[in-house]
Amino acid sequence: MSKLLAAILSKDKYVLIASAATLDLIIVCIAWEWFISPLRPGGSWLILKALPLAVMLPGLWRAKVYTMQWGTMLILIYTTEALVRSLNRVGTFGWHCLSWFFRSSSSFAYYSI
Secondary structure, eight states: OHHHHHHHHTSOHHHHHHHHHHHHHHHHHHHIIIIISOSSTTOOGGGGGGHHHHHHHHHHHTTOHHHHHHHHHHHHHHHHHHHHHHHHOOTHHHHHHHHHHHHHHHHHHHHHO
16 A cells, blocks of 8 residues: 555656546546536436546646647637636536636646646
């Protein structure tokens, strides 16, 4: 267990933050389309929109420059979706969308570094 912790702590802090933000965005995408606000009751196939983020996660963990480059372009789609949803929703869902927007914006910022 200490080897795993040492390996994690030896990573660059920006790699850790970018990986954590992407993992968080994956969880939010799945939760949103599954039970927070699904297109249809019980979930929808839009849950698969988290798949490109999941494909990107190993490359982020290894700090691959190419993954950071295409991830920067990909994350703009999620940022735009969150912003559009936050402007169309009121109440609690609007705040959830704004938190989604800030998560994707932070991912974009750390990919760009």
